[in-house]
Amino acid sequence: MGEKDKVKTQEPKKDYFMDDESKNMDRKPLIESDSYKAAGKLEGKVTLVTGGDSGIGAATAILFAKEGAKVAFTYHSSDEDATRTENRLKEIGAEVLVFKGDVGDESFAEEVISSLTDKWGNIDVLVNHAGEQRYQSSITDIKAEQIDRTYRTNIFSMFYFVKAALNHLSEGASIINTSSITAYKGNPTLMDYSGTNGARVAFTRSLAQNQEILDKKIRVNSVAPGPIWTPLIPSTFPEEALEEFGKDGALGRPGEAYELAPAYVYLASDDSSYVTGQTIHVNGGVIVNG
Template identity: 45%
Template sequence: MADYINHNNNPAEKYPAPPFGRQAQSPPGLERLLDPKADHGETSYRGNGLLIGKKAVITGADSGIGKAIAIAYAREGADILVSYLNEEEDALDTKKWVEHAGRQAILVPGDIRSEKHCHHLIAKATEEWGGIDILVNNAAYQRTYKDFGSIQADEWREVFDTNVHAMFYLCYEALPFMLAGSSIINTTSVNAYHPNPILLPYAATKAAIQNFTANMAQMMLEADNGIRVNAVAPGPVWTPLIPSTIPEHENFGKDTPMGRPGQPVEIAPIFVFLASEAASYISGATIPATGGKIAF
């Protein structure tokens, strides 16, 4: 009888858990300043040819979950348009990994709060590819507040402009260039169901994204155009946005049943699944990845 080999891939031992050291960053943060480093699947994600020949637009693909999605999609065979604000260093690193997988990476910096920029972003993709197979609305912004009175109106608008209005602009612009079998995937959050009071504006946008996804999916089904719309609801995930927007982040993720934040590489496979033919019977769904916390 062959000896039993224990391949210890226990995520609890593989990924860091709090407490983390306090670190100062300015939003939206940079990967090289993040300690401990986030895992985007650079050395671990293995593709299975699930997205060969697909063309994907991913917002916020310079770091965090967006970067992990870009790496995973590229290793599954997709070309990637990397949308990011101004984090050139991180975007170039994403580009490196996409090209290392043998796929095309198009970098498009700019502020998706601008409807004009969203038009430019989709125009760039369609000029290059002729169409879009996957749109991932992942970019998001958040701020923390100690009480309701500290929420400023301009900051409220900034969060909604980034998280909700940009999603609408991009869907509106991309839809005419998407054919049957295409997929729109939005990033909502566990905060849509269990809102954290210090993240009130952010949590409100994530609830709006959840509702938008369900409604748009029904519209696409009624239009019978073969385009699926789904969402992913992560719990706490370790990205540069955390230390740059949450001052007290030493115990980030500790309150989950798993006792730690997720890593971007743990979220990306859900986006792969939803974009692939394996999810052809799924639309209007939200898949939670919350570290064991019941999302609904």
């Protein structure tokens, strides 16, 4: 069976599984697979996913809903993506809260946590996923505004949401940060983005050892995606770079968002009760020794 046929066997049934930004893409990103079997691993848990309207964030939110969780998610600007994901979560049967705003703004993080906890009480799972990247072939093209924006979205937001949520995290809660293979390999055209992901890994390891976190038995881990086919990829990279995207791993192809989401379920659930300060590498077989 060829690579193209393998992808076809996993195609979802409904168009709203596709991200709004991907309408004109030759290859559609997939955020849900019919092959997943839920087991109630997050029954009744209160979960929050930043950047949960599309891509990996939406795929994670959908599996959390399938596992019985209440799901809140944030998004920045795509109302259509957010509505589609919200409707899908409700179709699954989840209680849902949706927040629109800038995760790089501390006051937004405080508003989200306040509204969520007023509605649902304590938080059991916090997923810091929201992020952004911009392709630049030369460091001289990376302006101060871009650096500030990338770090504000990708790393400042993690501090803001953890700070705002800390007093509302239940004992034994899970914090999951999305990092990236670029934290370990680097990327010459995503230098500021790679830098933020190195910071995300260091933040994860440091927070996992923090005494306030340990006192509440909170586990802190990260997931480091490799080349995953989401709308961010064709909108970020020049067309000539897309042809080789994801082909350097052992599996020889980019991954799909739905292939990432089970890692988040594992880290959110009691299945990972002895795992903290760690990173799960879901990257198609790229060895990073990290």
